[in-house]
Amino acid sequence: MHYECIECGKTFPVSRRLYTCPECDSLLEIELDLEKVKEEVDRDSLENDPVTLWKYSPFMPVEDESNIVSLDEGGTPLYECDSLADWVGIDKLYVKYEGGNPTGSFKDRGMTIGVTKAIEYGVSTVTCASTGNTSSSLAAYSGKAGLDCLVLTPKGKVALGKLAQAALHGAKIIAVEDNFDRALELVRELTREREDIYLLNSINPFRPQGQKSIGFEIADQLGFQSPDRITIPMGNCANIWAVYKGFYEFNELDLVDGIPKMTGIQAGGSQPVVDAIKADEGTVTPETDPETVATAIRIGDPVNGPKALRAIRRTGGDAEGVTDDEIVEAQKMLARKEGIGVEPASATSIAGLKKMVENGDIDSDETVVSVVTGHILKDPEEAAEVSEKPIEVSAKYDELVKLVENNDGS
Ligand SMILES: *Cc1c(COP(=O)(O)O)cnc(C)c1O
Numbered sequence: 001m002h003y004e005c006i007e008c009g010k011t012f013p014v015s016r017r018l019y020t021c022p023e024c025d026s027l028l029e030i031e032l033d034l035e036k037v038k039e040e041v042d043r044d045s046l047e048n049d050p051v052t053l054w055k056y057s058p059f060m061p062v063e064d065e066s067n068i069v070s071l072d073e074g075g076t077p078l079y080e081c082d083s084l085a086d087w088v089g090i091d092k093l094y095v096k097y098e099g100g101n102p103t104g105s106f107k108d109r110g111m112t113i114g115v116t117k118a119i120e121y122g123v124s125t126v127t128c129a130s131t132g133n134t135s136s137s138l139a140a141y142s143g144k145a146g147l148d149c150l151v152l153t154p155k156g157k158v159a160l161g162k163l164a165q166a167a168l169h170g171a172k173i174i175a176v177e178d179n180f181d182r183a184l185e186l187v188r189e190l191t192r193e194r195e196d197i198y199l200l201n202s203i204n205p206f207r208p209q210g211q212k213s214i215g216f217e218i219a220d221q222l223g224f225q226s227p228d229r230i231t232i233p234m235g236n237c238a239n240i241w242a243v244y245k246g247f248y249e250f251n252e253l254d255l256v257d258g259i260p261k262m263t264g265i266q267a268g269g270s271q272p273v274v275d276a277i278k279a280d281e282g283t284v285t286p287e288t289d290p291e292t293v294a295t296a297i298r299i300g301d302p303v304n305g306p307k308a309l310r311a312i313r314r315t316g317g318d319a320e321g322v323t324d325d326e327i328v329e330a331q332k333m334l335a336r337k338e339g340i341g342v343e344p345a346s347a348t349s350i351a352g353l354k355k356m357v358e359n360g361d362i363d364s365d366e367t368v369v370s371v372v373t374g375h376i377l378k379d380p381e382e383a384a385e386v387s388e389k390p391i392e393v394s395a396k397y398d399e400l401v402k403l404v405e406n407n408d409g410s
């Protein structure tokens, strides 16, 4: 395996600790020797063992398996959602529920690899800038690995559940008086100066290597088939690339037949990649003042924008933006029709799907998998805020009966 620059194509050995291309500063990707992976894959256990990230270990860029730091991530449910499919207006809809991971988001798939690489590189401290979930996950995995954890967050903008997790798992949390994009700039500067601190934002090319297991699992759970389309939220845009990469590698090994159309959804107040796709631009122009209820994707300058554009264009995919009202409506439908509780960012993949079906951009006979990225309890304040409030009653039976009779069943 080696690093490969997505722009200039130069390759570098993974023995070097790199974040971006030393020649042109563009994004790096990890390329595996797929012939070797093919030899290591045991078809029988691949087809029969239960899904979990480490089931796909021949695809994981680890030097020595004894270094692996794992909390049994992955193996999340793929729900067949008929009621939601009716509401959205398509025949077949599956929801991949990433809230089922150890710390409640897909970030755990990236962190099992990222923190394992931190051990392999022999660093003592790991760090990230985070809208919340990256910090929760990094704090948990670094704690287990015995590493110090430093996280930078946009002050006052992190959902309560995420902040509580990062704090309880023992991260040193620094609340920066600016937005996520600035916090990321600061932490990138810090890790350029301080070689003892390893940066585990998704610009780190190892994290998507773990996250590509979302693609492996979807294929596996559908009986080694690719759906027609994947819809997925985009923030910093590593995940859409990662899922694409999973299907790409399975397709190269003939484990599936084709790669789904990768379709990224952003929140309207923060949709620079959607704008680039719709205007057919080669680059992403940052949004300077990103705003949305979906705090996990409240990112104006997505570092992995070039990877998102590639994943979408190479697969004939698409991108769409949705309003906060559409996000909250989809969040409620997931919760009420399917029993799937998600934080707002996750619901964009359903809100965007519905919009694109209504606009005629997606055919109703497509088989779609929507990735929902984080657990409802990540942002409990938002969930309570958008829902009906409890009805208060004095502790008298007559009063209770009146309330029950007034209830029209809605
Ligand atoms: C991180 C995150 C996203 C965005 O993923 P990117 O790889 O940054 O595009 C979406 N939803 C949730 C819940 C997240 O935590």
Ligand SMILES: [Zn+2]
Pocket: 005, 006, 007, 008, 009, 010, 021, 022, 023, 024, 025, 026
């Ligand atoms: Zn380069």
